[in-house]
Amino acid sequence: MLKFYGYNTINSLKILMCLLETGLDYDFIPINIRKGDQHSTDFRTLNPAGKVPVISDEGRILAESNAILLYLAKKAGWGLTTSAENIDKINIWLFYQASSQGPYFGQVEYWSAIAKTPNADALAHYTSIAKNSIAYLNKELENQKYLCADIYSIADIALFSWINECDHLGLSLEDAPNIARWSKAIKARPATTKAIEFFGDKSIFTAKKPTE
Numbered sequence: 197m198l199k200f201y202g203y204n205t206i207n208s209l210k211i212l213m214c215l216l217e218t219g220l221d222y223d224f225i226p227i228n229i230r231k232g233d234q235h236s237t238d239f240r241t242l243n244p245a246g247k248v249p250v251i252s253d254e255g256r257i258l259a260e261s262n263a264i265l266l267y268l269a270k271k272a273g274w275g276l277t278t279s280a281e282n283i284d285k286i287n288i289w290l291f292y293q294a295s296s297q298g299p300y301f302g303q304v305e306y307w308s309a310i311a312k313t314p315n316a317d318a319l320a321h322y323t324s325i326a327k328n329s330i331a332y333l334n335k336e337l338e339n340q341k342y343l344c345a346d347i348y349s350i351a352d353i354a355l356f357s358w359i360n361e362c363d364h365l366g367l368s369l370e371d372a373p374n375i376a377r378w379s380k381a382i383k384a385r386p387a388t389t390k391a392i393e394f395f396g397d398k399s400i401f402t403a404k405k406p407t408e
């Protein structure tokens with residue numbers, strides 16, 4: 197059985213959304229990163245980087261949420277059998293998310309909600325980059341329902357996870373109506389609703405997975 201090691205985090209949410217969307221069976225194993233479970237010898241054997249999410253399946257161990265998304269989509273035969281052009285688009289979005297959106301939104305979160313010593317310059321700098329990222333995404337969604345034309349895919353899942361935190365980060369979507377529409381459509385999907393509810397609930401430490 198596929199094992200999914202995760203916690204209530206942006207990157208773990210992506211994996212749960214994809215598992216529920218594809219219907220792949222799995223066991224959920226909570227790794228409480230607030231208590232330091234990610235540093236245990238057992239977990240470091242799976243991911244020496246000491247970060248969630250991780251999956252283990254059929255003798256394969258994968259870290260990095262977007263690499264996991266690609267693995268799961270391929271395993272489930274979901275979305276990757278479309279044209280080469282669409283596969284290129286999905287890859288471009290996954291790399292963009294991991295190298296730009298994720299790190300910059302992460303910095304906004306750090307300087308707005310975590311840093312013990314406030315730094316207005318750092319917050320303004322990263323907020324400005326995050327706003328540019330929002331404008332870019334909004335433009336890309338102007339004439340298409342999802343990031344890869346009209347097909348809901350792992351590209352949408354990857355980008356959605358941080359967009360879903362915009363309120364909490366103080367990033368407005370008022371000037372980004374296409375993102376607002378896209379995000380609303382993704383949130384309305386049963387798999388997304390279940391995944392968000394599951395991680396919003398402390399039962400993740402007792403329940404194995406969302407109830408059917």
Ligand SMILES: N[C@@H](CCC(=O)N[C@@H](CS)C(=O)NCC(=O)O)C(=O)O
Nearest residue numbers: 205206207229247248249260261262
């Ligand atoms: N690029 C990685 C980022 C993973 C990551 O940063 N995970 C964080 C939670 S979102 C973590 O496990 N942090 C624990 C730590 O750094 O000690 C991915 O996409 O999976």
